[in-house]
Structure formats: structure tokens, C-alpha cells
Amino acid sequence: MQPLPLDKSVALIPDGASLMIGGFMAVGTPLRVIDELVRQKKSNLIVIANDTAMPGRGIGKLVDAKLLRKAIVSHIGLNPETQRQMLAGELEVELVPQGTLIERIRAGGFGLGGVLTQTGIGTSVENGKQRIEVAGRQYLLEVALRADFALVQAFLADYMGNLSYALTARNFNPVIAMAADTVIASADHIVPVGVLAPDHVMTPAPVVDYLVAHS
């Protein structure tokens, strides 16, 4: 793990990159990193996340600034701007059931080709997907998802990059931390090694590539 200032961390991300971003309605989203993506005017990004929050909040800021070419998310109902861009054909949106989305990401991070699920059978989600029967039950094959970068927000990070999360800010964060080529973590608090007991580490240091330093 390498600590980096905020601007240098975000400078690692090229235009056109795919990003997994933690957070649920901007709770547990790395807000400083989002602001820096906007400031550096990244373009053509693919975002994989639970939602696009709302205008002016979290991932919603990337939508407002039109930095995205595609969003793979489960819910955009609280972001009218995402809906507007989607209906106007300005932004491609792939809507994925939330449980399927997190399992596809988990599969991507755990070395699996995909998962079998009953969610989506007989709905528009099934279009173009393979059905597989196991023990007499029908499942959809949902393939694994990975990204170039995971932008993770932790509550505590120690100097080595071990992470733990707080309350409902955990959500997608520990799962995306496993599923990207490069993991950039930021944290509310950076603490000495040893403050986080081994039992309380939720993301082990070896998967974290960069820790965003406090400004």
C-alpha cells in the first residue's frame, strides 16, 4: 500500500476508466475523491455502484458534470438528472437488481465466473441471459463484474491499509475492494497500526493499493 495525496490518487485514473464506487445514496461514498474527479474533469467514465445518489450529492456530481458514458446501478429513482440523461440517450444506464449487482461484483472479486440466481427470471432482466437448471430449479446465469478501479470509503484505515467501516456506510465498499485492478481507499480516520484489532479488519491491507492522505 502506498499513501498518496488526493490529487495524485485521482490522477492515476485515465479518461474512459471503469470505476466501482462505494456508497448507498452517498452514505459511504468517497466524497473527496468524487469532488477531485470533477475538478480534474475526467471523461467517458463507466461507473458501477448501487445508485447515482441525487443531484449535487456523491455520484450525482459525476452525473451533473456529464463525466459518465455508462452507469451500471440498481436504482436511479432519487436522481431525476440520471433519468433525464438516460431517456435523452446521453447516458447508458444498465439497471441490475441490487442483490444480483453485489453478487456479480463479489464473483468478480472472488475468482468466480458468475452466479446463478432466481432473481430476474421471467422479467426484462432475463433478456439475453442463459437459464441453467440445477436440481430441478431454474436460475439465471449472471456473469462476474470487475473494474479498473475501486474507490473505497472506510471509517478507519491503519498505516498499512487495513480497513474497517462504520454502520450503514459499509454497503458495497468491502465487496468492490476485492473486484478491481487498482484499489484506492480513503478513510474518515487514518490510525496507527494496532488500533484496528485483527478481528475488526474488514478489508485486509494487501488488497489496498493506495490510501488517500488527509489534506
Place this chain on the structure above:
Amino acid sequence: MEPQAIIARRIARELAPGMLVNLGIGIPTLVANYLPPGINLFFQSENGLVGTGAPPEEGMAHPMLTDAAGHPVTALPGASTFDSAMSFGLIRGGHLDLTVLGGLQVDQSGRLANWMIPKKMVPGMGGAMDLVCGAKRVIVAMQHTAKGKPKIVKQCSLPVTAVRPVDLVVTEMAVAPANLSRSAFDRSVICAKSVTPRWWIHL
């Protein structure tokens, strides 16, 4: 009494001690207000909380303790928090006793449509498809009509949320088990057209 309150109060009677329950956004959220006294159960917020409590008092909100709509909540004694994979493992793995969801349409075979109106409203399905497929019991909480037309229909014209039939539909006029019999379906439609506001199909 408002239609939403009538619906929520009736659904609260389906709650039993020890249950793990997920309430959707809208009318379903109101069900928690009518929890019968003395019943201890767990409400789940699918963003990663079991033991969700009422909204905090003014000034007591924690920015990292929210429900699935992003609103501040409290955590009751015995609460637990976890990531989204665990949260949907609870839902999809058959650990959730009951989900209460809003609805746009429910059809005669019990199929629910509640996640989009093509070209008009495309909020995304969020956790709805997982909840209908995975919960042990699914209750739909919806007003009986929309713009004067019954929302219980012969066949959903809107994209369905799942093919699994829901278990119970509760409106301000009717409580109907899914897989409506022909006569129950007809009565539900008649009920929507009638001026009598309440006609309980089934209690």
C-alpha cells in the same frame, strides 16, 4: 383515516414476534407505526442494517446510520450492520420472513409490477426483484385504484417484478390473497367502481 393508514394498520396485524421484516418505501414504511405493542421483531434496511429503529430525535442523526432511502434512522438494541452481500444473502437466502412492498399493478395470477413505467418512470428495481424472489412471504401495500382504475388487473400491462406470485394484497378497500379466484377478482374490480369505500374480500 387516510387510505395509506388503513392499509398500513391492516398489514401490521400480519407481524409476529421474532420476525425479520423488510419494509419498502412509501406505504410499507408506515407499517412500522402500527406495530402491535409488546411485539419484538427485526426490521431490515437493505443498505446493511438489521434492527432499524424510528428516525432519531432532532439533532441526533448519525450521517452513517441511514435507511435504504438515505434517511437517518436509529439502531435498536440487538441491531447489526453488514455489507450489501450479507444484506442480500439474508433476502435471497430465505432468511427474511416477510417483505412489504408498494405496487403499481398486481394481476390475477399474483404477479406484481412495481418497478417501472416504460418511457415515463424508470427508477430501477433496487432490491425489489430480490425481495419478491427471496422473501418467505410477500405482501403488497397499495391504494386500490390509480386515477379511478383498479390496480388489481387481469394481467399486468407494466413490466413485472418477478413471476413468483405475491402472497397477500392489501388495499384500503380489500385484503386479497394472491392467485385471486375469478369471483374475488371480479369483486375487487366492482369494489373499485363502487362508492362504498371498504369491502373486505378476505380477513
